[in-house]
Amino acid sequence: MKDLLKIYENKPAEIVFHWHDSETTAEGWVVINSLRGGAAGGGTRMREGLNEHEVLSLAKTMEIKFTVAGPPIGGAKSGINFNPNDPRKEGVLKRWYAAVKPLLKNYYGTGGDLNVDEIHEVIPITSNMGIEHPQEGVLMGHFAPNSEQKQQKIEQLQKGVLLPVHKADYTPGEAGQYTVADLITGYGTAESVRHFYDIYGGDLAGKRVIIQGWGNVASAAAFYLAQEGAKIVGIIDRVGGIIEPAGLSYDRIKELYNARKGNYLVADDMLSFEEANEKIWSTGAEIFIPAAASRLISKDNLDQMIANGLEVISSGANVPFADTEIFYGPIAEYADQKVNCIPDFISNCGMARVFGYLMQGAATLTDEAIFTDTSSIIREALVETHKLKADKLELTKTAYEIALKQLI
Secondary structure, three states: OHHHHHHHHHOOOOEEEEEEOOOOOOEEEEEEOOOHHHOEEOOEEEEOOOOHHHHHHHHHHHHHHHHHHOOOOEEEEEEEEOOOOOOOHHHHHHHHHHHOHHHHHHOEEOOOEOOEOHHHHHHHHHHHOOOOOOOHHHHHHHHOOOHHHHHHHHHHHHHHHOOEOOOHHHOOOOOOOOEHHHHHHHHHHHHHHHHHHHHHOOOOOOOEEEEEOOOHHHHHHHHHHHHOOOEEEEEEEOOEEEEEEEEEOHHHHHHHHHHOEOOEOOOOOOEOHHHHHHHHHHOOOOEEEEOOOOOOEOHHHHHHHHHOOOOEEEOOOOOOEOOOOOOOOHHHHHHHHHOEEEOHHHHOOHHHHHHHHHOOOOOOOOHHHHHHHHHHHHHHHHHHHHHHOOOOOOHHHHHHHHHHHHHO
């Protein structure tokens, strides 16, 4: 696997688009690892300090993710080095999407990612400049539809991504309050844990969980895991955290989900970030959901959790370990040898899978059909991994081997 991974990592990306904003210091990249299948896909993220290497690593991760989520296309990513809290953010995004419009019309599809919202930013901004959907480039490059087929798939994408979720089991809010795009990635992350215990053995109910982050992915994963009877014992966000060794109630998790301000945790009893960061890693939990930014988890964080009962890591964030290597660096490998690591390209493939599902012919547009499809795809990937290596541990290594054999 490592030989395959080295070949894959070292192969240069086919296209690197580099942009400097005319009105601010913002700088951005689209990295298209390959045009496998005639197109490439990957979301748009924004953070201060982002660089081309980070975007490249995420583009390569997306290509591996498409071996699970489909369609069989290349991986890509957009990244903008800019403070997402700057009031000029909207203007930066508008100029960015204007610059990359030719790609988005022909062979590149995008969506939301870290600090860039699918519903409130990507879709309206691109729509206003004549892009029928942020996935239009994938439709044109990969599917090459006729006009009638294109219209059908565009309508499915437009409706399905923004479909209000009504089924009570799928939403932490009132019926219709949240959309598929709000919930699906966190749902898939939680489902990966449920399927892991079902396939590899064990009972999810009663397991203790630490959640890192409180954006769409982290908070939704916490909601679905709590619904399955898991106990959320700790949440750490960039602004602070909550630690409750007995487990936060299901109703409290719903309350915290609905109280979010943007991607931030809001609670009267919140600890400071410094205090939460000092205590949470040794709190004791069987499940860890890293769902904040990339490359945050240190070996020390892992050692503390492992010493206190950690069994499973399911990555809500892409590339969660603090390695310099693009994928399977020493911290990731160490984690994979010590606990059961469900890799990001399986556990957080929900939104990518929704796009793939909605680009099929005559897709069923109900919340139940979309959520069930995502769950099935994630389960299928874990079943295939289990077939190759039924023993626990080195789950990520095994999953990479399956994916890379499709790409090299």
